[in-house]
Amino acid sequence: MNKLKLWLEQTMMISFAIFVGIIIEGLVYSFMGDNLADFNLTWLQLVSVILTGAVCSLPTLFWLTDDLPKNKFIVRIILHCICLYAVVTLFGFVFKWFEHMEGFIFMTIIYFMVYIYVCLMTLWFHKRDENQINKALDDIRDEE
């Protein structure tokens, strides 16, 4: 049940980040002179974003276990990042997110932005848990 919740949380977080990336992409193209009204998403593209979020969340559940030493965990995160990049590129190709090299480069930039955003958010959640637990422990701690 915990894994299912974690998977759904990660799916929502990644999908949201991709949508933010798409908004940024639209704004950048608009800034470069394109008409923002011409920039639209098809139903299939919307579904493909959520599907990508769901697929990209799966390795996190089984690969990033918490019983690894810090250095091994960092190596695994790098491999995880590369593996997900391959998945996103494949989905991008299948769902036609990009047609030219320029679009591919943009997708790559968005991917790394999303990955860093998800990592930072996860770290922030952990830090918030740490602070909340420490505060609650202050109230119940035995004196020795």
Place this chain on the structure above:
Amino acid sequence: MQVIVERVNSKEEEQAVIKAVEVTDEISGAIELLEGDSKSFTVSKDGKVYIIKASAVYYIESVDKKTFVYTKQGCYDCKYRLYELEVMLGGYFMRCSKSMIINLKKIKNVKSQISGRVDATMLNDEIVVISRGYVKDVKRRLGIG
């Protein structure tokens, strides 16, 4: 529910009286928490049997189907299985990994790691790992989940 706290002069005088129409889950939880410190169980060390209070326990570990109880005075063998102790002790004792039960009242502080696990520094400066999967349970038990 109205809560009345009266100050007393000694530990022996301490008591809690709960007046309720029925014993709800919340009241059962409160009883479990209040009784937690007064519970005791038998352990052994070097062939001698001791009775220790739950409040003296820092954490309990299961290794190769044997159960070890850690206190400030040292480590003891215990005949009970981990799941039995978990039910027996209740209160602020809870699973922090598949093979460990931790006494939340004996944690000095916690530090989250990059992997999501949480390292708990006990009052005796030992570090006990709270696995990522159990962090939410710990938060819930502390009333912040």
